[in-house]
Structures are given as C-alpha cells and as structure tokens.
Amino acid sequence: MTDTVPGGLSYVTSSLTATRGTVNDSTRPSLSWSASMTTGQVITISFQAQVTQAGPKAITTRVDFSPQGSPTLTRTVTLLVNPLLGFLPLVMKP
Secondary structure: OEEEOOOOEEEOOOOOEEOOOEEEEEEOOEEEEEOOOOOOOOOOEEOOEEEOOOOOEEEEEEEEEOOOOOOOEEEEEEEEEOOOOOOOOOOOOO
C-alpha cells in the first residue's frame, strides 16, 4: 500500500502504524505498508496529519493497494478542512 500525504496536510512524524506488517515513512510524505495477508484478514493502517491549509479547502488523498497477482486497487478520500460555517435564519409561519 502506498499513500502520499497531500498538500494542505503535514504528516506527523512516526505516527504511521499497522496492526500487522511493515510500515515505512522514510520517504514522507509518501507512506507505505507491506505484509502477507490471508483472505478475510483485517488489518488497520493509520497515521496522523496536521492541517496546514489556512482557508477552507477540499483535500483529496489517494491510496493504492497492490495485491500480489491482482490488479492495483485505488481508493480516494476527500477531507473538508477549515470549512465555512453558515447559519440560516429561522423563519416561522403563523
């Protein structure tokens, strides 16, 4: 698995962990994990990042999984950082 921490976020050093396998953050902001897995096995991979974006922005990160003997599986997540909050007036009919 590889994931590059996108602009607007700053990786927190040494925060990459996995419940199994080997993690590597030596080429940060590119993070990687590898392990042998069996069908149905659940492994949790996590890391921390700090928001460095000053204003509101949608930040998308992409993770690539490359299982041996199978096509690469790509997943994306979009984070909304520093969103603008809006409050609408309450209008009541008599």
